[in-house]
Amino acid sequence: MSAAGWITMLTAIGGAAALFAWCLWRVLRTPGATEHIHAPPDIEPADQHRP
């Protein structure tokens, strides 16, 4: 693989990993994270228990 290929690969993977690691660090150091930070899996639609 050429130098351009290595640079592209390492930049893309390194960038994605660094951004994800930073986000995890912010979630872990955020007080009350479980109350304020959400994703669709832990959000229950209001109509879920209506017939």
Place this chain on the structure above:
Amino acid sequence: MQSWSSRLGVILAVTGSAVGLGNFLRFPGLVAEHGGAFIIPYAVAFVVIGMPIAWMEWTMGRAGGARGTAAVPGVMRVLGGRPLYGYLGALAPAIPVFLCGFYLFVEAWCLAYAWKYLVGSAPGATDALPSFVAWIGAGQEHGHLLGHGAADLWTCTCIVVAINLLIIWYGVAKGIERVCTWGMPLLIAIALAMLVRVLTLEPVEGRSVLQGLAAMWEPRDMAAKLSEGKVWLDAAGQIFFTLSVGIGTITTYAAYMKRDDDVALSGLTAASGNEFCEVALGGMIAVPAVFVFLGGAYAQYTGSSIAMGFFALPGVFEHMPGGRLFGFLFFFLLFIAAITSSISMLQPSMAFFEEALGWSRRRAVALLAAVVLVGLGTVMWGSRDTVAIDTINFWAGTLGIAVVALVTTLVFAWAWGSDAGIAELRRGAEIGLPPGLAVCMRWITPVLLLVILAWFAWGELASLRQDKGLLLALWRDRGAQLAAGWMLATFALYLWIAHRGMARWNALAAKEPA
């Protein structure tokens, strides 16, 4: 003090929501199709289009929920200030229903492959491609599957449809999503083990892993590739598909959040987790593997980007210790991830039907089931060269999502106002926002989207003059016509439903937020 286990639970939920078919199946197919140069428009699309629009959707959904609407057309009408935005917003819940037309079929492939690995009948590296092409009816005429489809494919398709409908009928999505919260980290762990195996594969017929990596990452023909509108549209479409942007899901789920819940860090964590799984795992496993085992010959059999994993990954499992167990776990967990995605993809339509028509949940489920089953039947009928899947995947999964994203941007940054929108995004935010975000949302994102759409249209017209391209396929192939006809008829139905709900949303627009 908040325990580490509950914080870990948040991380698992957020990361788990990010993993899906787009990471392990669709992305590798696009990279293999376009080559290493694809990464550049893909990265640009993530930074200046995908992430800003994801934040817009989280923010608009939470603001819409505070005003009493979770349906995307309602949110667009209430925040945009004009009924026109409500009608344009009707495309948002329609797009995921279009995608479900083939998504359920792909879910059935995952379940069937899990079964094949469990009972020991999975294909090996050499017969993976021809057996898969024959199995899904891609090598036969349209309609072949309806009369002569494999029993395991039909059984798994029926099971998948039943599971999806039962979950939304009984409203038990929470249960399956709890399974997903712990199952997805396991899927990531398995993917890491597969990555190690792929990177240590011996050369096959002179093709090494390093050459496979070069095929993925080397920016060959960069100038030519970057001058193609379709490459940019595919990159933006993949970002939207994988981040679930432009399909109304984020907006609808965010509408059920509390007023001061964070949306900035939530959105960024889900997106970054998704990118890590996609770039560092999904692409790194499938693309080098398909190169080593097949040498790029797959392109002559099928052009479907989402199918590649099914003939690339069996080779990896065949060459790793405990490959049968890993194969079963991988495809089964991918099936679970896909189930959670399809359930969340149906929720925008559920909220839309219930609000606009004043229907009960179960009545809404019945209508939605009818629409989706017609689409699934269309996909299974138009199986030759996977033309029905590719038609829906492109016109809805790439072009349609880009149009919804453009409408979202116009409503957020122009009709509602970028200042009001940014202030709402800052509410409860656990992180600071990047400088220049308002300028990006108001100018860069919509202008880039418009340029990409115009560029693509120009390229397609040029292709048409040369007697090729996507428009021509739509003109000549019965499977493509049937898929397009189903999408058009469904969108007409959604416009009529939006019309029925407009009076309710007009009244909500006149009220102050709760």
